[in-house]
Amino acid sequence: MFDIKSVAVIGFGCAGFSAARAVRQADPKRVIDIYSDTDEAPYNPMLTTYYVSGKINENTMFPLGDLETIKKELRINILCSTPVKRLRARERVLELDGGAERQYDDIVIATGAGAVIPPIKNLPERGIYTMRTASDARRLERALDGGVKSAVVVGAQMVGIKVVELLVKRGIRTLLCDMEKQMFPVSAYERTAAVIAARLEGKGVEVRLGAAITGVCDVGDCLRASFSDGSAARADLIVFCSGIRPNLAFIDRGELDVGVGIKTDLHMRANVPHIYAAGDCCETLNVLTGENAYIGLWANSAMQGRVAGSNIAGIPDSYQGSLIHNITHYMDTDFISVGDIKADGERVFWRSRGGGWQLEATISDGKIAALNILDNAHVAGPVKNALLHRAAHPEQPISVHARLLLSGSGVPDGIIKKLGGEGA
Ligand SMILES: Cc1cc2nc3c(=O)[nH]c(=O)nc-3n(C[C@H](O)[C@H](O)[C@H](O)COP(=O)(O)OP(=O)(O)OC[C@H]3O[C@@H](n4cnc5c(N)ncnc54)[C@H](O)[C@@H]3O)c2cc1C
Known part of the structure; x- marks a missing residue:
C-alpha cells in the first residue's frame, strides 16, 4: 500500500x-x-x-x-x-x-x-467545573482568582480530595459530597475511610456522604445544589470529580x-x-x-x-501488567491503596506502636489481595514492588533488599511474609 x-x-x-x-x-x-x-503539547x-x-x-x-x-x-x-x-x-x-x-x-x-458529569437536567451554564485537562485547570484557576467564597466538590475520591485541598488552602468554604456512604468508595476500607472523613471534617470541610447530587440551579448570586438525601447547599461553584x-x-x-x-x-x-x-x-x-x-x-x-x-516498529515488546493502586497525599495525610478492597478473604488491621501509621489488608489464599495504608508514604513503593514481584514469580520469595526496605519502613513481619518475604 x-x-x-x-x-x-x-x-x-x-x-x-x-x-x-x-x-x-x-x-x-x-x-x-x-x-x-x-492545539497544546501533551499535558499531565x-x-x-x-x-x-x-x-x-x-x-x-x-x-x-x-x-x-x-x-x-x-x-x-x-x-x-x-x-x-x-x-x-x-x-x-x-x-x-x-x-x-x-x-x-x-x-x-x-x-x-x-471527566464525566452525572446526567442532571438543566445544569446552569456558569459555575460548573471539572478537573482533567490543562484547560479545565486554567478555567478553575481563573474562577478562583475571581473571589470565590464557597464550593461544592462532587466525588470523594482521589481527584475530588485534591480539589478540596486546593480550595481549603484558598480559604474557600467547601462541601465534599458523594453518592456512596464512605470516602474513597472503591479504594478504602470502611474503617480507613471513616478516619479520612473525620480528619477532613477536623479541617473544616463539610463531608456529605450517601448524598448524590440530583439538581443544580442558578439562584442569581450563587448556585443551589440539591441532593438525594433531601438536603441542599448554596455555593459559588461546583466541581464535578465524579469519575472518568x-x-x-x-x-x-x-x-x-x-x-x-x-x-x-x-x-x-x-x-x-x-x-x-x-x-x-x-x-x-x-x-x-x-x-x-x-x-x-x-x-x-x-x-x-x-x-x-x-x-x-518491529521490535517485539510486551507489557508486564499492573495492579490497581492509588497513592494520594493531601492535607497532611498519605493514603495508599493497593489491589481490590472488595476481594474475598481474611481482613487484618495493624497500627504502629505509637499510632503513627496504620495498615489494613485482605489476605486471600495466604497472599495479600488488597491493602490500605494511612500515613506512611515510604511504604508505598516497596509494597507495590513486592506485590508485582509475587505476581510475576509466585514461587520466588522477594529479595533480601526488598524485605529490608519493607521492614525498614515499619511493615510488620506477618505482612512481609504474606508479601512474599519468606523467613521475615
Ligand atoms: C487530577 C488527576 C490526578 C491524577 N493523579 C494521578 C496520580 O497520582 N498517579 C497516576 O499515575 N495517575 C494519575 N492520574 C491519571 C493520569 O493522569 C492518567 O492515567 C494519564 O495521564 C493518562 O494518559 P493518556 O495519554 O492515556 O490520556 P490523556 O492524558 O487523557 O490524553 C489523551 C488525549 O487524547 C485526546 N483525545 C480524545 N479523543 C480524541 C479524538 N477523538 N481525537 C484526537 N484526540 C483525542 C484527549 O483530549 C487528550 O488530550 C491523575 C489524573 C487526574 C485528572
Whole structure:
C-alpha cells in the first residue's frame, strides 16, 4: 500500500507521545501522524490540581516539552485540533471533520479519558467545573482568582480530595459530597475511610456522604445544589470529580472489543489486526487477578504507549501488567491503596506502636489481595514492588533488599511474609 509505512496515533497525551517516540526510536523513516483534539503539547492531568493550587507554574503541566520541540525531535506530523470522528478499524481508516478520510498501516488509539458529569437536567451554564485537562485547570484557576467564597466538590475520591485541598488552602468554604456512604468508595476500607472523613471534617470541610447530587440551579448570586438525601447547599461553584470515562465515542463497538476500555493483549494489540490501544482508553492485565482491568495511571500509559510503538516498529515488546493502586497525599495525610478492597478473604488491621501509621489488608489464599495504608508514604513503593514481584514469580520469595526496605519502613513481619518475604 505504501512504500514507507505509516502509523496514526489518535490522542496526544502521555500514551500517544510514548507510542510515537517508540516508533521513531526504532524506525527513522516511518511516517507518524498524530491526531490531537487540542492545539497544546501533551499535558499531565495529575499536575492540574498542583497548578491550580499554585505549587507549579503553567508550563510544568506540560512535562514532555512544547509542541515545536517534540515535532522536531521526533520528526512527526502533529495535526492539532483535528479530532478523529470515526475509526473504521478493519479498514484502518480514520474519518475526520468535513468528510476527509486517511488510511494507515497501523493505528494506536491513545485517546485517554474524560471527566464525566452525572446526567442532571438543566445544569446552569456558569459555575460548573471539572478537573482533567490543562484547560479545565486554567478555567478553575481563573474562577478562583475571581473571589470565590464557597464550593461544592462532587466525588470523594482521589481527584475530588485534591480539589478540596486546593480550595481549603484558598480559604474557600467547601462541601465534599458523594453518592456512596464512605470516602474513597472503591479504594478504602470502611474503617480507613471513616478516619479520612473525620480528619477532613477536623479541617473544616463539610463531608456529605450517601448524598448524590440530583439538581443544580442558578439562584442569581450563587448556585443551589440539591441532593438525594433531601438536603441542599448554596455555593459559588461546583466541581464535578465524579469519575472518568474512556474517550471512545469515535470507535465502532461492533468491530473493537470494549469493556470499560478497549481490551488489549500484552502487546497492546486490540482484537483487530494493526490496531493498538494504550493508556486511559484501554484495559490491560491486572497482575493480581490475572484478568484484564481498567487501571488508569500515568506510568502505565507511558509503558503501554512504548510497547505499542515498539511492536509497530518491529521490535517485539510486551507489557508486564499492573495492579490497581492509588497513592494520594493531601492535607497532611498519605493514603495508599493497593489491589481490590472488595476481594474475598481474611481482613487484618495493624497500627504502629505509637499510632503513627496504620495498615489494613485482605489476605486471600495466604497472599495479600488488597491493602490500605494511612500515613506512611515510604511504604508505598516497596509494597507495590513486592506485590508485582509475587505476581510475576509466585514461587520466588522477594529479595533480601526488598524485605529490608519493607521492614525498614515499619511493615510488620506477618505482612512481609504474606508479601512474599519468606523467613521475615
Ligand atoms: C487530577 C488527576 C490526578 C491524577 N493523579 C494521578 C496520580 O497520582 N498517579 C497516576 O499515575 N495517575 C494519575 N492520574 C491519571 C493520569 O493522569 C492518567 O492515567 C494519564 O495521564 C493518562 O494518559 P493518556 O495519554 O492515556 O490520556 P490523556 O492524558 O487523557 O490524553 C489523551 C488525549 O487524547 C485526546 N483525545 C480524545 N479523543 C480524541 C479524538 N477523538 N481525537 C484526537 N484526540 C483525542 C484527549 O483530549 C487528550 O488530550 C491523575 C489524573 C487526574 C485528572
